[in-house]
Amino acid sequence: MDQRPPTTRWRTTLPTLLRRALRRPTPTTPPATHPTNPDAVVDCAVYIDGQRQPGRPHYTDAHHHSRRNRRAFVWLGLHDPTPAVMTAVGHTFGLDDLHIAQALTAGHRPTLQRHDDTTLLVLRTAAYVEHTELTDTSEVVDTGDIMIFIGDRFVVTVRHGAPGALTTVRHHLQQRRALLTEGPWAVAYAICARMVDQYLDVANHVETDLERLEETVFARDRTADIAHIYQLKREIVELKRAVLPAQTPLRTLAGPTDGPSPALRRWFTDVDGDLARAVDRVNAYDDLLNSILQSRLAQLAVEQNNDMRKIAAWAAIAATQTAVAGIYGMNFTHMPELHWRYGYAGALLLMATAALTLHRLFRRSGWL
Template identity: 90%
Template sequence: MDQRPAPTRQRTTLPDLLRRALRRPTRTTPPATGPTNPDAVVDCAVYVNGQRQPGRPHYTDAHTHSRRNRHSFVWLGLHDPTPAVMTAVGHTFGLDEFHITQALTDGHRPTLQRHDDVTLLVLRTAAYVEHTELTETSEVVDTGDVMIFIGDRFVVTVRHGAPGALTTVRQDLQQRRAILAEGPWAVAYAICARMVTQYLDVATHVETDLEQLEETVFARERTADIPHIYQLKREIVELKRAVLPAQAPLRTLATPPTDGPPPALRRWFTDVDGDLARAVDRVNAYDDLLNSILQTRLAQLAVEQNNDMRKIAAWAAIAATQTAVAGIYGMNFTHMPELHWRYGYGAALLLMATAALTLHRLFRRSGWL
């Protein structure tokens, strides 16, 4: 009977246990809550048939959710994003390097561009800065910009600067489900409408400053100086840079294009374009009025300088008569009439006073004094 040797039991060492643990697949449980949005994210929401879905998901989860329903889209709002955040957002929503680069810089001119399946709409924001009085350093208009990236199932808004907050725009638009159901272009319309409304509000406040400046220029005691007028003109130029270039993109959106807003929203864009035309007319009128005020003030300064020169010339003529009389009788010639007259000194002073009073009266009558 064969006796087989008992199998020897191999001794397990610590390195063997580590190698087995590394080869063994580990099970990971998904977190109960999704990742948090970066600080640059103002708000993120998914809309289905014009209604906001509960919660504020991470933009990656929101984008995934919007792709599952053809009647949904995601609206991601960013404010001064960092390059890392904007790069991650761009990769999630399919934005190319050009879009990411544009979104990281501010000061863009209002424009409308289309690259592949993404439309880029850039608008300038404007806000009126309250001030007690206009000085040569007063800030009247504060501007920024907002960039709107519009895709098939998403809209990403990137805002630079303090003015132009979009929180109220989102809240108001969420109350208009019929318009919001039109998709991402409804967000573009709401932002355009709010920007144009702000242009008109700023123009109204600037008009008040112009009226006060006009009153000070034509008042009896003028307090408006050239630096004050020039400062307000610079602020109006800043407002013009925001308002005037916005005409081209809004007019393009109001006309029937091949790619753009749905037909149901074009009439709303037409209404916004009409309001923008009013803002453009008012800003241009204010600029022309300010040019007139500036020219008037320069003319007033020229007249005031001319009056000063006339007064100086009149007093110089009066002084010249005194100098002439004193110079003649100060020559000390031996044979001069009335040189040794007893009343010669008094007569000379009387002659000088009479000449001075006569010239003063003549100059006052002619308006020189």
Template identity: 55%
Template sequence: MTERETGAWTRGRPLGKLWADRMRAINPFVNNGDHADHAARRGSHTAVVDCGVYVSGTRLPGEFTPDQALIEASRRDGFVWLGLHQPSEQEMAAIARTYGLHELAVEDAVKAEQRPKLEQFGAVHFLVLRTARYVPHQELTESSQVVETGQMMVFIGDRFVITVRHGDASEMAPVRADLEAQRAALLEQGPWAVAYAVTDRVVDNYLEVADQVEADLDIIEEGVFSRERTAPIQQIYQLKRELVEFRRAVVPLQRPLSAITASHGVVPKEIRRYFRDVQDHLTRTVEQVSSYDDLLNSILQARLAQVTVDQNNDMRKIAAWAGIATVWTAFAGIYGMNFEYMPELGWKYGYPGLVAILSVITVLLYRAFRRNGWL
């Protein structure tokens, strides 16, 4: 590859120098491409998390700026793995100019509001994933956050793979460390091997989140069907909302993975086998989420039915006591008419006798209502 093809030199200056100048214009703390130094000096506020060059499955020693890494990878027949975290528009534009990324994909990578998908822009594939992680909480309330979601964008080219992460879920440092330390043979397969490892990490996190959500679901179910009924409808609805958010991350990923596993000539055959394993894990997660959603709907319906039954019981109790009070009200209404000639008005024991009769009627009505389950 010539200097003109790579754009390695412009007006007699190395591209590495140009990259440093551009990044210094964005952030004055960037200098000389020393990643460890400028990351510390910028207060850990940098889009470039890591930038490595891999040749034959092994990472080359030293620090590289993104443009230097691309030149070195082209010269040594390797590839670049560039990791970014929440890049700004200016930073992403500089990356796009160096690596030849399409403007539409760059816009998606900055805004991070995409559904999982796989698109192709020339020789570059653009894979979008939704990340997820479980948020620990003491107890589930009507405002508890259970699942936190983010986004992961992966640009896969012939000589590079760029991962753009938004949010705190699915950090890539453990993935990179595992590949470099234990899976050099997989790294030899090129950029698509990194894409597999990233996708595998995201889907494995899905499984962990699903297991944790199941524990919350068990607590809700136990609270609904216990004698105390400690799970109000607000908690059930909140968990359902969180489950819907999780489902939006998991279910749409099935189509991109199917496209990858069915592709020929683009993704290496060996890597497609690995992606099929990820697809199996994703299918399991989708089935779990679907079953959780059905169970949560059943629990919600059961709780609503319980509320209706409780309201009916309350209404029956009120009606029973109102029926008992009606007897006293009826006699009080009759004797409150102040007629001159009424039975027992001149009887010495008229008042005690009436109270005794009303008391007997009250006891009989109470026992009848109690026997029928109204009281």
């Protein structure tokens, strides 16, 4: 029990109460906010033992999380990133300046490169453009490219152009947990398989266009123009640029290499086989289109020859009339026919008979 007199207690508590009343409120610290991903980030996720972790973290947080768990890796998907975003992503995942510069430009040739612990796989994307009819300006094949940076515990995909969206690839791959346990190279396999499937799908649609074009070229009322054929050939060449160069990197991944595991090499071998089918079909379409083009050129030459024969036949018919009129137009003195009663009618009959005879002969020979 406090034995101090009341006056002393008041002197002690009164200053304390005043100090508490006049004390400034301590500012409260706002809750920590997590940075948001840039617009170029399509998706970002951390996978542990083949299972996607909840949420969509910032790529820096995802990278740090994957580094703390040996069974984890991060998949970051980018679409047409800006230089600032790509530079920041490259520094986060340890990409060198050359890889960052390559990721900022489109139109790369399919290739496989390895620098330190990072592997770069470049593939071309392709999509069929629907159209009602083939014209000299029709776009049949739309292409882009995708760059896959594969590290120990990360895979960064950079896509340029509209074709080759990877949302479906990610969704299907997440349903195959056993495959995802193979790590980043499982993502690379799934993307390769998707690109090759797109090549085959585009080839099927191009085959339909070729069949229609072939029908119009060899139909009785030919409507196919040389410009239409040449436009389709340009589109097939664009498809060949995407399909043919992809053979080298895929064959490398299917063989002995430091990249995918032996179990995944079997899957890459299967993709390489599908790619070989796509290559054979595209080459066959190109050869067929060359044959169609040559056939159409031959048809044009025949049509021009027919026109020239018709012109020559009518010129010969007209020449007989000109000859007769020229002879009787010379007005010589001693020309018995000039004084004959039926000379004028006889000249007209001769001209008509010569024209009809020549016309019949030319029709019989196929010139008219």
